[in-house]
Amino acid sequence: EADIYQTPRYLVIGTGKKITLECSQTMGHDKMYWYQQDPGMELHLIHYSYGVNSTEKGDLSSESTVSRIRTEHFPLTLESARPSHTSQYLCASSELWGLRQFFGPGTRLTVL
Amino acid sequence: QKEVEQNSGPLSVPEGAIASLNCTYSDRGSQSFFWYRQYSGKSPELIMFIYSNGDKEDGRFTAQLNKASQYVSLLIRDSQPSDSATYLCAVTRNNAGNMLTFGGGTRLMVKP
Numbered sequence: 001e002a003d004i005y006q007t008p009r010y011l012v013i014g015t016g017k018k019i020t021l022e023c024s025q026t027m028g029h030d031k032m033y034w035y036q037q038d039p040g041m042e043l044h045l046i047h048y049s050y051g052v053n054s055t056e057k058g059d060l061s062s063e064s065t066v067s068r069i070r071t072e073h074f075p076l077t078l079e080s081a082r083p084s085h086t087s088q089y090l091c092a093s094s095e096l097w098g099l100r101q102f103f104g105p106g107t108r109l110t111v112l
Numbered sequence: 113q114k115e116v117e118q119n120s121g122p123l124s125v126p127e128g129a130i131a132s133l134n135c136t137y138s139d140r141g142s143q144s145f146f147w148y149r150q151y152s153g154k155s156p157e158l159i160m161f162i163y164s165n166g167d168k169e170d171g172r173f174t175a176q177l178n179k180a181s182q183y184v185s186l187l188i189r190d191s192q193p194s195d196s197a198t199y200l201c202a203v204t205r206n207n208a209g210n211m212l213t214f215g216g217g218t219r220l221m222v223k224p
Contacts, residue, residue: 031210040120040198041216042200042214042215042216042217043156043200043214045211045212048211090155090156094210097210098210099144099146099161099204099210100146100158100161101158101210101212102158103155103156103157104155105154105155106154106155108153
């Protein structure tokens with residue numbers, strides 16, 4: 001079944017640690033996105049990609065980085081986590097010129 | 113002014129009633145409009161999309177679009193307690209392909 005996956009679902013980590021949030025999709029989509037959402041707040045686009053070797057920064061400035069080496073995989077990395085990075089991170093995908101975005105289950109990150 | 117405005121709620125309706133959720137947007141070039149449902153702690157799920165002025169019905173859901181007034185709404189007929197969630201309005205950005213701008217969402221509570 002075509003789907004979009006995120007791991008881990010929950011992560012509690014100490015300040016200064018390097019973390020990678022994984023996102024994979026089996027939907028055959030070219031375009032992928034990372035959003036950040038604080039509880040009860042709106043989604044903010046932090047990164048997106050049109051396809052392999054394409055990465056772009058979104059609206060919200062983020063200290064995270066992303067890579068797109070394979071079409072189905074779009075990991076997000078924080079080199080040195082801080083408490084201000086505590087949030088929910090949502091990965092999404094769409095067809096290259098499609099309008100409908102489909103979301104993964106999210107990763108809830110807590111940095112102590 | 114936010115690009116996509118929604119009343120944060122909560123909007124409380126009795127079971128069986130019609131819930132009316134509203135959204136206004138500032139970008140006159142926006143062409144496509146989406147409603148996502150997000151249960152607490154979960155990721156957004158696409159429930160409706162509309163491209164043309166007028167109404168679009170899908171089961172208990174009706175999306176209404178008025179581009180002249182820059183207004184889009186979602187009606188939920190025969191509201192059920194399972195409809196209790198936050199409803200996010202999203203609009204495409206002018207000259208930005210299929211990038212979406214999300215509103216902050218309206219929290220709907222359906223009381224038995």
